[in-house]
Amino acid sequence: MHDLIIIGGGQSALACAYYLRRTDLRYVLLDNQPDCGGAWRHAWDSLTLFSPAEQSSLPGWWMPKSNHPFPTRAEVIDYLCQYEQRYEVPVNRPVEVSQVYQKNGLFQLDTSEGGFQSRAVISATGTWGNPFIPEVPGRAQFKGIQLHAAFYQNAKIFAGKKVLVVGEGNSGAQILAEVSKVAKTAWAVRRTPQFLPDDVDGRVLFNVASAKYYAEQKGARFDAQKFGLGNIVMVPSVKEARSRGVLKAAGQLQSIYETGVVWETGEREGFDAIIWCTGFGYATGHLKKLGPQDERGRMPTDGTRSTEVPGLWLVGYGGWTGFASATVIGVGRSARQTVKQVVGFLEE
Numbered sequence: 001m002h003d004l005i006i007i008g009g010g011q012s013a014l015a016c017a018y019y020l021r022r023t024d025l026r027y028v029l030l031d032n033q034p035d036c037g038g039a040w041r042h043a044w045d046s047l048t049l050f051s052p053a054e055q056s057s058l059p060g061w062w063m064p065k066s067n068h069p070f071p072t073r074a075e076v077i078d079y080l081c082q083y084e085q086r087y088e089v090p091v092n093r094p095v096e097v098s099q100v101y102q103k104n105g106l107f108q109l110d111t112s113e114g115g116f117q118s119r120a121v122i123s124a125t126g127t128w129g130n131p132f133i134p135e136v137p138g139r140a141q142f143k144g145i146q147l148h149a150a151f152y153q154n155a156k157i158f159a160g161k162k163v164l165v166v167g168e169g170n171s172g173a174q175i176l177a178e179v180s181k182v183a184k185t186a187w188a189v190r191r192t193p194q195f196l197p198d199d200v201d202g203r204v205l206f207n208v209a210s211a212k213y214y215a216e217q218k219g220a221r222f223d224a225q226k227f228g229l230g231n232i233v234m235v236p237s238v239k240e241a242r243s244r245g246v247l248k249a250a251g252q253l254q255s256i257y258e259t260g261v262v263w264e265t266g267e268r269e270g271f272d273a274i275i276w277c278t279g280f281g282y283a284t285g286h287l288k289k290l291g292p293q294d295e296r297g298r299m300p301t302d303g304t305r306s307t308e309v310p311g312l313w314l315v316g317y318g319g320w321t322g323f324a325s326a327t328v329i330g331v332g333r334s335a336r337q338t339v340k341q342v343v344g345f346l347e348e
């Protein structure tokens with residue numbers, strides 16, 4: 001029996017573990033991956049952080065300097081793995097938690113390695129396990145390749161094809177930039193893509209998010225527009241794609257047929273492949289027995305604390321449970337507050 005079980009083994013779970021070292025709680029992390037690194041293990045090969053290493057650290061130990069403008073995916077994985085070893089984080093993996101429920105005042109966890117019990121639970125399972133694809137009429141009829149960004153590795157399989165990239169966020173812009181080097185591409189968007197100025201990176205976004213958070217804490221209205229910012233960070237690959245003129249948005253999709261799509265104008269266009277860069281819900285399916293969730297996997301919380309299930313916390317789910325907490329630098333604050341609350345709860 002544990003005092004606390006953390007579900008997950010990515011950056012959010014590690015940040016919680018860091019603050020738990022200062023307690024004498026009996027705790028363990030259960031992660032379904034075969035190795036360290038969380039979602040970064042699944043990101044595409046060329047993904048980098050948006051901020052330099054010195055702005056991208058978990059509590060306690062700075063990310064080592066990168067040889068690149070922004071740390072690469074491999075460097076982030078390396079950092080998370082070293083962090084885990086450095087602080088001797090007790091992770092059991094691979095252990096998939098399928099269901100969590102309450103019995104006799106304790107949490108019961110059904111897992112691939114049998115049952116676990118604990119007095120409190122932190123869920124830190126991120127979003128990567130819950131890719132979202134919108135319902136576009138006819139999608140199931142498409143005979144070509146369909147892939148969500150969660151499963152995109154690199155552009156190799158698209159060489160020489162005609163590829164539609166859907167989604168106007170960072171994933172869409174970065175994948176479009178890469179695939180357009182080896183394939184003919186088009187970009188389907190719901191809104192006009194908003195590019196950040198070239199000299200703005202994740203640090204500025206974090207500062208804007210902080211300003212928003214503190215304004216809201218004081219009950220003040222926050223006007224993001226006055227910052228005049230978009231959301232697509234001009235990482236080197238996206239800048240390069242701009243210089244080739246491929247970052248042109250073609251508009252909205254109306255429907256899909258066996259070999260192509262119908263644009264909102266009614267015009268038809270053939271494609272060999274569609275890459276859905278349409279975001280994620282929250283990977284909280286394992287908590288369904290604890291209470292109702294909305295279509296994105298959210299349940300009621302105050303900060304990271306569940307308001308309906310005493311003893312349950314949810315960490316690292318970004319805009320939902322803690323501002324900027326889906327980032328390496330932002331999750332530390334959420335983790336610290338959460339561990340403080342967990343300790344208080346278990347002492348009661």
Ligand code: FAD
Pocket residue numbers: 007008009010011012013030031032033037038039040047048049050051095096097098124125126127128129170171174202283286315316317326327328329
């Ligand atoms: P994860 O890293 O997803 O870790 C959760 C872990 O829990 C995983 O190992 C998962 O497999 C495991 N798990 C899930 N469900 C279960 C279960 N039922 N049982 C057991 N284990 C389970 N972040 C930044 O900080 N800076 C950036 O610049 C940045 N850029 C990004 C750019 C793009 C294009 C994208 C898409 C993301 C970016 N991110 C960035 C976000 C970052 O990748 C994630 O937000 C981050 O990995 C979340 O960390 P986490 O620990 O909360 O979740």
